[in-house]
Amino acid sequence: MAGRPRDEGARQVILRRAADLASQDGLEGLSIGRLAAELGVSKSGLFGYFGSKEELQLATIRTAMSVYVAEVIEPALSVPPGLERVRRLCESWLSYSQRRVFPGGCFFFAVTAEFDARSGRVRDAVAAAGLDWIRFVTRTVEDARQLGELAGDTDADQLAFELISFMENANVVSLLHDDPGAYERARTAIRNHLSTYT
Amino acid sequence: MAGRPRDEGARQVILRRAADLASQDGLEGLSIGRLAAELGVSKSGLFGYFGSKEELQLATIRTAMSVYVAEVIEPALSVPPGLERVRRLCESWLSYSQRRVFPGGCFFFAVTAEFDARSGRVRDAVAAAGLDWIRFVTRTVEDARQLGELAGDTDADQLAFELISFMENANVVSLLHDDPGAYERARTAIRNHLSTYT
DNA sequence: CCTACCGATCGGTAGG
DNA sequence: CCTACCGATCGGTAGG
Numbered sequence: 001m002a003g004r005p006r007d008e009g010a011r012q013v014i015l016r017r018a019a020d021l022a023s024q025d026g027l028e029g030l031s032i033g034r035l036a037a038e039l040g041v042s043k044s045g046l047f048g049y050f051g052s053k054e055e056l057q058l059a060t061i062r063t064a065m066s067v068y069v070a071e072v073i074e075p076a077l078s079v080p081p082g083l084e085r086v087r088r089l090c091e092s093w094l095s096y097s098q099r100r101v102f103p104g105g106c107f108f109f110a111v112t113a114e115f116d117a118r119s120g121r122v123r124d125a126v127a128a129a130g131l132d133w134i135r136f137v138t139r140t141v142e143d144a145r146q147l148g149e150l151a152g153d154t155d156a157d158q159l160a161f162e163l164i165s166f167m168e169n170a171n172v173v174s175l176l177h178d179d180p181g182a183y184e185r186a187r188t189a190i191r192n193h194l195s196t197y198t
Numbered sequence: 199m200a201g202r203p204r205d206e207g208a209r210q211v212i213l214r215r216a217a218d219l220a221s222q223d224g225l226e227g228l229s230i231g232r233l234a235a236e237l238g239v240s241k242s243g244l245f246g247y248f249g250s251k252e253e254l255q256l257a258t259i260r261t262a263m264s265v266y267v268a269e270v271i272e273p274a275l276s277v278p279p280g281l282e283r284v285r286r287l288c289e290s291w292l293s294y295s296q297r298r299v300f301p302g303g304c305f306f307f308a309v310t311a312e313f314d315a316r317s318g319r320v321r322d323a324v325a326a327a328g329l330d331w332i333r334f335v336t337r338t339v340e341d342a343r344q345l346g347e348l349a350g351d352t353d354a355d356q357l358a359f360e361l362i363s364f365m366e367n368a369n370v371v372s373l374l375h376d377d378p379g380a381y382e383r384a385r386t387a388i389r390n391h392l393s394t395y396t
Numbered sequence: 397c398c399t400a401c402c403g404a405t406c407g408g409t410a411g412g
Numbered sequence: 413c414c415t416a417c418c419g420a421t422c423g424g425t426a427g428g
Contacts, residue, residue: 023315024315024316025315025316026224026226026312028224028226028227029226031405031406031407032406032407032408033405033406033407034405041413041414042413042414042415043407043408044408044409044413044414044415044416045413045414046413047407047408047409048413051408052407052408053406053407053408103315104314104315105314105315109311110311110315112311112370112374113307113308113310113311113312113370114224114311114312115374116302116303116370116373116374117221117222117223117301117302117303117308117373118222118223126374127374127375130374130375131375134371157383158383158386158387161364161367161371161380161383161384161387162363162364162387164367165360165363165364165366165367165384165387166359166360166363168363168366168367168370169359169362169363169366169367172310172311172314172366173332173359175314175315176310176313176314176324176325176328177325177328177329182359185355185356185359186359186363188356189356189359189360189363196394229421229422229423230422230423230424231421231422231423232421239397239398240397240398240399241423241424242397242398242399242400242424242425243397243398244397245423245424245425246397249424250423250424251422251423251424
């Protein structure tokens with residue numbers, strides 16, 4: 001539990017910066033020395049907050065999750081369950097990616113691709129976060145179906161997979177090809193796609 | 199042009215191995231020392247083939263492209279242009295990912311996520327390969343439309359974006375959650391999706 | 397294509 | 413929370 005009684009505000013500033021860096025260079029590319037230098041503190045001082053690089057990585061993921069909840073989940077929950085919440089959830093995600101809340105685009109896209117073929121606690125934490133997200137989208141779709149706002153035979157798992165596909169591809173295309181039109185392509189895909197399920 | 203007159207067969211063995219490692223740990227995670235140790239040669243001996251880490255990374259991308267052409271593009275080109283070629287292209291891609299031609303799943307998915315927020319020659323090479331792929335899918339779709347096998351008002355860019363979305367999401371979900379069902383979800387999505395365009 | 401090395405940086409620790 | 417350090421590893425080079 002190294003560092004837990006320390007200044008919690010400073011800790012969150014460190015972790016928010018770590019998440020920004022990791023969205024661009026990955027959680028392995030995030031080095032304690034570079035992070036310390038950017039924050040103007042000593043390497044061992046920063047190290048003391050976490051105790052190991054792996055703990056820093058895990059704490060960074062938790063901080064990124066709280067940003068994700070505030071930017072993507074909460075805006076969707078401000079709308080009542082149903083098709084409008086599904087639309088709002090997709091739009092919140094695209095806006096979160098497009099506004100570059102993390103400078104490297106979606107934090108979880110970056111670290112998922114980095115750790116999807118590895119093993120260990122960091123990979124497990126990334127996988128758990130990914131599963132939470134899939135389940136939340138699926139539940140949001142299933143609510144809309146049960147309310148009669150999507151066709152009764154809608155396969156919620158299938159539709160959630162398809163919506164997530166469009167969103168993540170917009171993120172990567174916009175980053176790699178510096179093409180903001182990818183977001184409009186995703187919005188068109190989502191709009192047309194939802195209309196085939198109604 | 200360091201190393202070009204050397205044994206070309208040995209060079210390709212090195213690069214194929216490098217592509218396997220990079221699909222799991224990334225092109226930055228690929229270290230010359232580790233690669234040399236795995237191949238049982240000295241670090242400086244291996245280094246002499248490439249002259250710099252960046253040249254090794256660029257050569258690895260070119261080798262991965264030739265694998266991709268053989269595994270994904272050529273099977274599609276063995277079918278005449280039209281809707282059947284579109285279907286074959288998607289199936290070749292899903293098979294390439296699912297058979298783990300590269301142990302970390304699609305090589306280009308891994309290195310795209312790694313370099314999409316960076317700059318430099320490696321990023322540019324990854325982006326150029328990605329653009330080639332998008333254009334090939336778009337052209338394959340457009341051929342089918344012009345042959346009257348997709349609706350006349352089909353937007354080839356849009357449909358290519360949607361098909362690629364499904365394929366890439368299957369790759370990452372299957373890796374992160376060890377869920378081969380992701381490929382069936384992508385196949386269902388592609389089948390249903392193509393039928394809405396006909 | 398090898399051994400042996402360079403300076404830089406890595407994660408992590410000792411001591412204060 | 414600092415300075416100063418540890419051994420390991422990085423990309424790259426000298427010399428043969």
